[in-house]
Amino acid sequence: MAIQSFSEVELFTELESNVRSYCRSFPAVFSKAKGHSLWDTHGKEYLDFFSGAGALNYGHNHPRLKQALLKYIEEDNIAHSLDMYTEAKAQFLDQFSEIILTPRHMPYRVMFPGPTGTNSVESALKLARKITRRESIISFTNAFHGMTLGSLALGGNQFKRDGAGVPLPFTVHMPYDGYFGPGMDTIEYLERFLHDLGSGVSLPAAVIVETIQGEGGINVAHAQWLRSVEKICREYDILFMVDDVQVGCGRTGPFFSFEEAQISPDIVCLSKSISGYGLPMALTLIKPELDQWEPGEHNGTFRGNNLAFVTATQALRTFWQDDTLSHETRRKGGYVKQFLDHLSTQYAHALPEVRGRGLIWGLVAESRDDLASRISSEAFRQGLIIETSGSESNVLKILPPLTITDEALEMGLNILQDAARRVIESRA
Numbered sequence: 063m064a065i066q067s068f069s070e071v072e073l074f075t076e077l078e079s080n081v082r083s084y085c086r087s088f089p090a091v092f093s094k095a096k097g098h099s100l101w102d103t104h105g106k107e108y109l110d111f112f113s114g115a116g117a118l119n120y121g122h123n124h125p126r127l128k129q130a131l132l133k134y135i136e137e138d139n140i141a142h143s144l145d146m147y148t149e150a151k152a153q154f155l156d157q158f159s160e161i162i163l164t165p166r167h168m169p170y171r172v173m174f175p176g177p178t179g180t181n182s183v184e185s186a187l188k189l190a191r192k193i194t195r196r197e198s199i200i201s202f203t204n205a206f207h208g209m210t211l212g213s214l215a216l217g218g219n220q221f222k223r224d225g226a227g228v229p230l231p232f233t234v235h236m237p238y239d240g241y242f243g244p245g246m247d248t249i250e251y252l253e254r255f256l257h258d259l260g261s262g263v264s265l266p267a268a269v270i271v272e273t274i275q276g277e278g279g280i281n282v283a284h285a286q287w288l289r290s291v292e293k294i295c296r297e298y299d300i301l302f303m304v305d306d307v308q309v310g311c312g313r314t315g316p317f318f319s320f321e322e323a324q325i326s327p328d329i330v331c332l333s334k335s336i337s338g339y340g341l342p343m344a345l346t347l348i349k350p351e352l353d354q355w356e357p358g359e360h361n362g363t364f365r366g367n368n369l370a371f372v373t374a375t376q377a378l379r380t381f382w383q384d385d386t387l388s389h390e391t392r393r394k395g396g397y398v399k400q401f402l403d404h405l406s407t408q409y410a411h412a413l414p415e416v417r418g419r420g421l422i423w424g425l426v427a428e429s430r431d432d433l434a435s436r437i438s439s440e441a442f443r444q445g446l447i448i449e450t451s452g453s454e455s456n457v458l459k460i461l462p463p464l465t466i467t468d469e470a471l472e473m474g475l476n477i478l479q480d481a482a483r484r485v486i487e488s489r490a
């Protein structure tokens with residue numbers, strides 16, 4: 063067979079498009095995964111501090127989710143259904159409402175926009191523009207909302223924007239919380255631009271914000287800042303949208319990352335960990351009075367992934383009937399923060415800052431010498447999968463499964479520490 067004529071990694075480099083990316087940072091061929099670990103074809107184990115970029119909050123192949131999925135498939139239940147009514151979808155909607163929405167007094171309508179995070183963002187943009195009859199959207203510096211043209215236009219990363227090949231219009235970028243450093247309140251900036259008829263910024267349809275910018279370098283917005291953005295939206299009759307694709311589903315502690323800020327977004331984008339098993343699934347949550355779609359006005363073939371509905375339902379039942387996971391996430395997060403603070407103090411020059419919340423943390427590295435990428439490579443060599451983020455890839459991103467054991471968390475952090483030490487001390 064042709065497969066045998068290539069070495070393991072060569073097969074991909076010969077046959078797969080040059081666009082591939084994560085595999086360049088983690089050049090192994092993976093075959094198995096369980097909980098917080100992956101194994102390559104040689105049986106080498108890797109601890110996962112990346113969690114499928116936030117799609118595996120409950121780890122790999124969780125046994126309860128897997129059993130529900132296997133049973134569902136074995137019984138010849140329906141797999142694909144466009145957006146027709148199915149039993150699996152009914153159960154998901156029922157449980158999502160009972161376990162997540164109702165106790166939080168969030169009477170959102172649930173839209174299935176397509177399988178991925180960018181599908182949710184695109185649907186939110188369309189709906190906001192349709193409702194308000196305005197064209198532009200305000201997003202923030204260092205934002206990331208997806209790779210299709212509408213969501214790409216909201217993003218800050220120049221390299222990714224350049225890939226569009228066309229202008230990315232109808233978006234105004236405003237400074238995120240802390241963009242100019244601690245001395246400047248970026249809310250005043252936003253308000254002035256909206257208020258001043260000479261600013262050149264016309265009234266937008268919506269503001270879209272990440273409470274923590276996952277791809278943009280783990281920038282954390284203060285609760286008060288988020289409340290002020292919401293207040294401005296209310297004052298100017300602008301729709302207020304939160305993109306919780308990466309930091310929702312418990313990543314920061316509560317199910318939604320914005321709960322602690324006590325804000326009430328008009329539209330919420332969710333994806334990544336909503337299926338709980340790494341299966342493609344996305345939701346757009348819409349306040350009932352804003353659910354102004356005509357039937358079929360937004361459509362798509364893969365909006366009814368029943369396998370994902372089954373694992374999503376099981377994930378809600380397993381993890382969200384009480385506060386245990388939220389508490390554990392905060393507790394483990396406290397430990398990570400303490401560990402990273404210590405590391406940052408030890409190498410204050412090379413690793414000047416730690417930021418994050420819950421179980422999403424960023425260890426900022428000096429941009430010089432590709433330090434963060436080199437630490438990530440060394441950690442990988444030692445069996446830890448850890449990605450970088452930020453426009454200069456200078457932030458090591460600590461994103462373990464929420465279900466990781468204390469021992470594995472400690473082991474992973476020790477590898478990170480050792481990798482940082484080796485790389486930093488090997489420099490001139």
Ligand SMILES: Cc1ncc(COP(=O)(O)O)c(C=O)c1O
Pocket residue numbers: 115178179180181183206207208209272276277305306307308309333334
């Ligand atoms: C905040 C946020 N929004 C949207 C997306 C896009 O999701 P997807 O890659 O599933 O299209 C991402 C992906 O990383 C994200 O982090």
